Amino acid sequence: MSIFKWLNKFKKKRPAVQVPNSFSEQAGSANISGRLEETIASVTRILGGNDDLGIRRFHVFGKYPAVMFYYSTMTDQVMINADILKPFMYMPPHLEGKNIELNRLKDTLLNDSLFHSEVMTDSRIGKLVGGVLRGNTIVIVDGLTEAFIIGTRHIEQRAVDQPATEQVIRGPREGFVELLGTNIGLLRYRLQTADLRIQTMEIGRRTQSKVAICYMEGITNPELVKEVEKRLSGIDIDAILDSGYLEQFIEDNHLSPFPQVQYTERPDKVAANLLEGRVAIMVDGSPLALVVPTVFSQFYQTVEDYTERFLLMSAIRLARLVALVFSLVFPSLYVAIISFNPELIPTEFAVAVAGGRAGVPFPAIIEVLVIEISMEVLREATIRLPQQVGGALSIVGVLVVGQAAVAAGFASPITVVIIALTTIGSFATPAYNAALALRLLRFPLIVLAGIFGLYGVMIGLILIANHLLSLKSFGVPYLSPLVPGNYEGMKDVVIRGPLWWMNKRPSFLHPLDKTRLSEQTMEQLKQPPNNVLDPLKFKDPKE
Structure with missing residues (x-):
């Protein structure tokens, strides 16, 4: 015990390591002053030294000096020229000949001039720099205390293809890619309902990685969503390069060899888990989505188990x-x-x-x-x-x-x-x-x-x-529904019961909507089949 006390005493005497500040912390909550050259100097001080940083000076409506910042390697140059630079420089036809005062310039640009749907304004330098780092374009006008952040992100990506790690014989052939927007689109394509909720947050001091939390409103237990948000928001690390980083932080037992978080690159698998009441976590830059909570029986189940006949x-x-x-x-x-x-x-x-x-x-x-x-x-x-x-x-x-x-x-x-x-x-x-x-x-x-x-x-x-x-995964026993025993859940453990047997969602997830299959469908399955093309009905009496 004396050795441990000495080690603890030594640890307390060690000076705290100062974590280097990121660009947002360097800029702090400073706002742009409205003086163009001063704002250019502030942004260039943070982003300067990059050969792919584009700085384009021009005049708004030929009158007000302005500057545009963007990364040429992350943006669509055609969009910048046609949808941003041209509307800023040329006055709309219905306003030609009119004098646009500075106090009306912002509203005129937003409501009458810009041909772009993804536009927002902000006065914080940290937000403007963050926008440029994500592939957006910022436009700063002399005299305005707010700058324009315009979505122009365009990054080359690999095509949506069959997942390499999860081969399937009967089922969809699409897999997630690295871009978060494409992955969310693949998920929304399969869950075309207003109940799908996607909440985003940024994790990583250096990378500012975008993380999406996906769940079904009205099915997923709200306490589970709060716990996922709590565990993710408590992560303070310099970089999140893959969803595997998050998996190691949010699992319950960090020393167990058994995985307590399931990962997949199949959108149909994520959609099926969301419909059961689970939560999916996706990271920008990773083709693998995390699904929580997880039980052991999920790791030997495949997509074909449910797309083929149960026997x-x-x-x-x-x-x-x-x-x-x-x-x-x-x-x-x-x-x-x-x-x-x-x-x-x-x-x-x-x-x-x-x-x-x-x-x-x-x-x-x-x-x-x-x-x-x-x-x-x-x-x-x-x-x-x-x-x-x-x-x-x-x-x-x-x-x-x-x-x-x-x-x-x-x-x-x-x-x-x-x-x-x-x-x-x-x-x-x-x-x-x-x-x-x-x-x-x-x-x-x-x-x-x-x-x-x-x-x-x-x-x-x-x-x-x-x-x-x-073991537990977000409070769910790892061997559920075997231990603790649940009759409804055991229909999909050792054998795969018919789909009409599994008319309830897993009880260990405590979903708000427990019913999966309607009573009307159950009653219809109990009726004998109608043999509409029975040969005896069409037999010719002469034969």
């Missing part, structure tokens, strides 16, 4: 769950049985296993750990290499190296088969971050199995289950 997809989901269990416990069970309980193996199979391991000099735990680590290194190398080379590396690594390891007596054939099945099982888990957690937990389970046998495997699984039961 087929229930079987596929069961196969996916089997693969998930394989990826976690298969290597540890193999080590425990080989090392401690070989009598559990059938006699004929035990002879084959013993023959395969006859020339291997290592214990089972060392053999499995070496092959597992090799597979993880190979997997990481395949991901990081260029696409043209990655496929060849995986084939060489799996076939050549695996066969050579068996032939050299470094590993037994059964071990290679076990690790291959485990790797394939981890690939079957749709969510990459959940599969990564299971891959990480395989190693302590293998160590426990090598030390304590099947008892070690059970101890490890009990610890993992206990940890899962302790």
Whole structure:
């Protein structure tokens, strides 16, 4: 305890680190004075030194001196010339010959001259500089205490394409891109309702990244929206470059390997979660949207589960769950049985296993750990290499190296088969971050199995289950609706029930509108089908 007290005492004596001020803090809440040259000097002092900063002087209506600031790499030059510069310089035809006084100039420009819908005025230098940094154009007129901020942002973006990380067989092929405006448009295209609410805030002292909070008014619990806003507003960092930064700040348990925030680049998946009562968080510059709160069952569900018929997809989901269990416990069970309980193996199979391991000099735990680590290194190398080379590396690594390891007596054939099945099982888990957690937990389970046998495997699984039961995501138990049990929610856990079974929204989200499917539709489904084209109705009596 004395060491900890000494460390705390030392920490208190350390001087506080002064956080560098951003441009907005440098400018403070200073307002433009109305004197053009003084305002130009203030803006240039903050934005100066950039070759792509455009400064264009001109005269409004040929009379009042003015200046325009913009970044040429972030703006649409055609829009600036046609919709901004020309209306500022030339008086509207219906006002020609009239003398526009300075006190009427602002209203005249806004109401009669400008051909642009996205125009606002502000007197704070910090806001004007922020507008330029976001790709807008500011116009400052001599004698006016407010400047014009005009939306001219135009940044080259990649086309909306099929998501790379979430492949789908039956469903929409569109995925989010990096621009926040495009992503919100994709979301509004699927939720064409006035209940969709989007609130924005800026996070990051240096980047001033725009963050959008999306939810459904009348469905999402207001307390959940307030908690999301509270956690986001408490983040004070210099830069937010991706939504993954926010995920690490807003999750409940920061030391858990299991993800408590779901990310996706599919607009249809975000829309489906919003309709259940969840909240989506999108960041300008990131193609991945965050969805909160999250439960464990979401990580092995896919879009096809709901677009295909329930009988087929229930079987596929069961196969996916089997693969998930394989990826976690298969290597540890193999080590425990080989090392401690070989009598559990059938006699004929035990002879084959013993023959395969006859020339291997290592214990089972060392053999499995070496092959597992090799597979993880190979997997990481395949991901990081260029696409043209990655496929060849995986084939060489799996076939050549695996066969050579068996032939050299470094590993037994059964071990290679076990690790291959485990790797394939981890690939079957749709969510990459959940599969990564299971891959990480395989190693302590293998160590426990090598030390304590099947008892070690059970101890490890009990610890993992206990940890899962302790996790929460924004107050929602991680294993909901399994624990605590909920009959309505269990219709979509192990199997995917018919859509007409799931007529209520998830109760653990406490939505304001709990009904998803109307009673009229339920009654219609209970009626027998009308066989309008029954051959017996159209049969010719002569036949």
